[in-house]
Amino acid sequence: MRGGGRGPGAGGRLMTYALAVFAVVAALLPVYWMLTISLKRQVDQLAVPPKWLIFEPTLAHYADAFLERSFAQYLVTSAIVAVSSTACALVLGTLAAYGLARFRLPRKLNTRVALWILSTRMFPPIVTAVPIFLLMSDLELLDTIASLVIVYTGFNLPFVVWMMRGFFREIPRELEEAARVDGDSRLGALRRVILPLVTPGLAATAVFCLIISWNEFLFALTLTQTDNAMTLPVGISGRVTQYEIEWGVMSAAGVVAMIPILVFALAVQRYLVRGLSLGAVKG
Amino acid sequence: MNVSFINVSKSFGPTVVVDDLTLSTEDGEFVVLLGPSGCGKTTTLRMLAGLEEATTGDIMIGPERVNDVPTQRRDVAMVFQSYALYPHMTIAENIAYPLRVRKIERGEIERRVARVAKMLEIDGLLARRPRELSGGERQRVALARAVVRSPRVYLMDEPLSNLDAKLRVQMRGELKRLQHELGTTTVYVTHDQSEAMTLAHRVAVMRAGRLQQFDTPLNIYNRPANRFVAEFVGSPAMNFIEGRRDEGARVFAGGGLSLPLSDSQLDLTDGRERVTLGVRPEHVHVSTSAQDGWTPATVYVTELMGNETFVFLRLPGGEKVIARAPASFRAEQETPAWVRFETERAVFFDADSGERLG
Numbered sequence: 251m252r253g254g255g256r257g258p259g260a261g262g263r264l265m266t267y268a269l270a271v272f273a274v275v276a277a278l279l280p281v282y283w284m285l286t287i288s289l290k291r292q293v294d295q296l297a298v299p300p301k302w303l304i305f306e307p308t309l310a311h312y313a314d315a316f317l318e319r320s321f322a323q324y325l326v327t328s329a330i331v332a333v334s335s336t337a338c339a340l341v342l343g344t345l346a347a348y349g350l351a352r353f354r355l356p357r358k359l360n361t362r363v364a365l366w367i368l369s370t371r372m373f374p375p376i377v378t379a380v381p382i383f384l385l386m387s388d389l390e391l392l393d394t395i396a397s398l399v400i401v402y403t404g405f406n407l408p409f410v411v412w413m414m415r416g417f418f419r420e421i422p423r424e425l426e427e428a429a430r431v432d433g434d435s436r437l438g439a440l441r442r443v444i445l446p447l448v449t450p451g452l453a454a455t456a457v458f459c460l461i462i463s464w465n466e467f468l469f470a471l472t473l474t475q476t477d478n479a480m481t482l483p484v485g486i487s488g489r490v491t492q493y494e495i496e497w498g499v500m501s502a503a504g505v506v507a508m509i510p511i512l513v514f515a516l517a518v519q520r521y522l523v524r525g526l527s528l529g530a531v532k533g
Numbered sequence: 534m535n536v537s538f539i540n541v542s543k544s545f546g547p548t549v550v551v552d553d554l555t556l557s558t559e560d561g562e563f564v565v566l567l568g569p570s571g572c573g574k575t576t577t578l579r580m581l582a583g584l585e586e587a588t589t590g591d592i593m594i595g596p597e598r599v600n601d602v603p604t605q606r607r608d609v610a611m612v613f614q615s616y617a618l619y620p621h622m623t624i625a626e627n628i629a630y631p632l633r634v635r636k637i638e639r640g641e642i643e644r645r646v647a648r649v650a651k652m653l654e655i656d657g658l659l660a661r662r663p664r665e666l667s668g669g670e671r672q673r674v675a676l677a678r679a680v681v682r683s684p685r686v687y688l689m690d691e692p693l694s695n696l697d698a699k700l701r702v703q704m705r706g707e708l709k710r711l712q713h714e715l716g717t718t719t720v721y722v723t724h725d726q727s728e729a730m731t732l733a734h735r736v737a738v739m740r741a742g743r744l745q746q747f748d749t750p751l752n753i754y755n756r757p758a759n760r761f762v763a764e765f766v767g768s769p770a771m772n773f774i775e776g777r778r779d780e781g782a783r784v785f786a787g788g789g790l791s792l793p794l795s796d797s798q799l800d801l802t803d804g805r806e807r808v809t810l811g812v813r814p815e816h817v818h819v820s821t822s823a824q825d826g827w828t829p830a831t832v833y834v835t836e837l838m839g840n841e842t843f844v845f846l847r848l849p850g851g852e853k854v855i856a857r858a859p860a861s862f863r864a865e866q867e868t869p870a871w872v873r874f875e876t877e878r879a880v881f882f883d884a885d886s887g888e889r890l891g
Contacts (some may be wrong), residue, residue: 288765427584428617430604431688432678438605440633502862 269497274443281508287487288312288501311498312506321503324485329510330395331481332463339459340452342403343410348440350411350428351418365407369398379472386473397473398481402466406459413458417451418444420527450521457514464511482507534685535560535720536581537615541590543576543742548798552742554590558720563712568739569765574722577739580689581720583607590651594685596724605634610679611688613641614695615843616671618663618678625650625659635682648676667698670814676708680715687712687719693728705731707800726766730754738762741806757880760887763811772817772854773812775884778802790828792876793822802891807884816875817856819844821864827871830854834863846872 287295289307314323346367350360382401383392391397421444429439445452470481480488486503489496543551551573552730566574579585579591583604586822591598599607610631618627619709626644628632650656653673655778663671672692679687692708693701709732710717723729729736730750738745738753738761743865746758757763763771776787782786783799785792787810794802802808820827833845842862856872883891 422615422617424613424615424617425619427582427604428611428613428678429619429630429634431582431584431607431609431611433604433605433608433636434634435605438634442630443619510855 273297284504285500287497287504293500305531315499316504316506319499320480321482321485321499321506323477324480324482324503325506327395327479328353328464328481328483328507330461331398331402334395334399336404336459336462338399338458339406339410340456343407344414344445344452346407347411347414348418348444351401352414352423364411367411371405371408375515379468382469383472392473393475395479398470398479401469401473402463405466406462409458409462410455413455414448414451417448421447432473453518453521457518460514461511464507535562535572535593536564536686536718537591537593537719538577538581539591539593541577541580541592543573543580551580551587555566556717556737556741556742556744561703561716561718563709563719563721563724563732563734565729565733565736566739567723567736567765568745570726571741572739573742574739578611578690578722581686582609582688585626586663589707598671599790602621602653603693603752609686609688610682610684611691612675612679612692614691616663616672616675616692616695618671620663622662623659624655624661624663624674625637627663628659628784644679645681646764648740649681652680653677669704671838672696672704676711680711683715683717685718687715687717689719689721690725692721694723694725700727708732716720726768730766730856736766739764740765747796756889757811759883760809760811763880763882763889767813769814769855769857771813772809773882774812774854775807776810777807778805785844785856787850788852788854792874792879795877797891798812798876798879798881800883805883805890808890809882809884809887810876810879811882812874812876812879814843814857816878817846817854818844818873818875819856819858820871820873821860821868822871824871827873830840830870832866832868832870834866834872835862835864839859844870846870848872 286302286305288311289309290301290305291308291310292371294301294305316325347490350364352359354360355363386392386397389397391400409416424435426439430442434442465483466481467483467487470484471487474480482503486500486507488499489503538554538556541551541554542549553575554573556564559658566577568574576585580587581594583599583602585751587600592600594607594609613768619630622630628646628649632645636766638644644660647656650659653676653870655670655673655677658666658670658674661673666674675692689708693704696704705728712732721732722726730753735747735752736750736753737747739760740761746753746762750756750758753766754763757766760773764773770842774785774788774790776785777793778784778799779786779791782791783794784793792810818827819830823829828848830846830848833847835845835858836843837860839860840861842857842858844862844864846856848854854872882888883890
């Protein structure tokens with residue numbers, strides 16, 4: 251800040267806006283490009299010079315992807331996997347986080363257990379891809395929705411535990427003590443007093459889990475082979491084949507894949523910012 | 534229901550917070566646990582609530598040993614220092630909470646909430662949320678949540694300490710009336726000796742985890758068990774003068790003064806050379822003109838309180854004492870004054886242990 255605390259001058263403000271505009275363009279350009287490709291006829295897609303604004307729009311690729319091919323099914327699979335794994339991770343992770351935040355374990359086990367949980371996210375996921383593949387193979391779960399739900403739940407758990415632990419710590423201990431003196435059990439106090447107070451945190455955490463599960467690619471690719479359990483990201487990448495790249499279909503599916511996440515993020519935007527900063531600082 | 538602690542101790546790791554506490558209340562009694570911060574009074578209360586576990590000893594509510602009874606089944610109600618109101622609930626829902634978790638029928642809940650709300654004059658606030666309330670109003674809501682049912686014991690952890698001075702005195706009176714009306718055993722924790730004196734049937738003075746004295750406010754004030762109690766209770770605090778007992782002259786000599794001792798005082802200090810004399814400021818009389826038989830001293834400073842004046846004096850031996858004088862008392866600093874001690878009202882302490890003699 252220049253001028254001893256006064257706001258930036260006209261030049262400075264211009265610079266700020268220029269940078270902001272640049273950031274927005276950089277972030278949105280690929281999205282815009284995907285959106286336009288999904289609406290362009292094949293001849294326009296690769297036209298030189300590129301057709302930025304004016305082209306003849308068509309919904310053919312959407313129809314192709316979702317009516318002719320299996321993208322509708324991928325979409326459903328993705329939704330089932332994302333929602334179920336998020337729900338599982340939230341239930342298990344929230345209880346674990348509550349325990350870690352509230353009970354005094356001997357030998358500093360609270361911190362240690364929390365770190366152990368976090369450490370499972372420190373190595374690259376690919377490291378576990380082969381063991382998990384073999385495990386699922388033994389369990390005869392390959393190419394099933396269940397396998398993805400299990401793996402994603404495991405992936406999201408550390409995240410839920412750490413975020414929710416931060417939120418629980420924010421809630422004064424006296425509130426649940428009051429609830430218990432008032433005659434409520436520990437779980438009752440958790441349900442009636444504590445959980446309503448951490449709802450913003452739960453919402454933020456849920457959105458993160460949904461996004462991670464929705465976008466996950468590596469394990470979806472490793473563990474699924476057929477339309478049986480294939481998710482959208484894998485389905486989309488499958489349109490890059492030896493013979494051709496179906497830009498239109500891929501873009502149409504991509505646009506549709508983006509929508510749920512966008513809606514969620516907008517819906518909980520307010521909580522998201524708070525959740526992130528709380529989880530980050532107090533976690 | 535009466536409450537008993539029998540040889541109760543509590544340690545956090547190597548730190549002993551409550552040390553071998555034995556204390557029994559009567560049914561319907563208002564007992565105040567009084568002591569400086571860190572004396573173990575809050576831990577004692579929390580053990581009674583079941584929020585802390587006793588390391589050893591028995592905690593009884595009525596005939597029942599409650600050590601292993603979880604908090605929610607002890608049937609006690611507690612008012613927290615921070616009030617601990619549920620921020621996401623309305624005032625009505627806050628007050629109804631203890632009834633709701635007991636699955637009491639809806640109409641009955643509404644009737645009882647309305648009744649206590651009226652009693653505590655918060656019936657206009659029922660639809661609001663805690664954050665919209667002032668400190669005094671929140672305090673009443675916390676009380677209402679406790680008295681909406683009829684528990685075996687009320688527990689109060691410094692419930693007035695977050696209020697401003699005027700409101701505190703007002704609520705103090707209302708608490709006393711409320712407890713009298715309800716007739717339920719109440720254990721109240723505070724570090725404020727005036728709250729203890731005004732509210733309690735009996736006061737338990739604690740220090741460093743140990744019970745110092747458990748007695749009526751009057752006995753605590755007039756016959757403190759030791760120097761600590763004498764110093765902690767009463768404002769301004771009791772004066773102490775170190776000295777020795779002169780058997781032959783039948784006097785207490787110390788601080789540059791010589792005070793005559795009665796037969797009984799000679800008896801109870803018998804066999805001791807050094808003793809500490811304790812005398813309350815109201816039993817020290819001060820005059821700006823020379824009086825026959827009074828001790829000359831120097832005015833250190835005076836504090837006008839409006840209805841009375843505290844006079845800080847320096848004795849010939851250099852020790853300082855405080856006297857309560859009428860509001861009309863005037864004296865400049867470092868001017869001479871004369872003091873008289875009502876020795877017949879004085880108490881004596883062992884110079885080493887600080888225990889009261891007699």
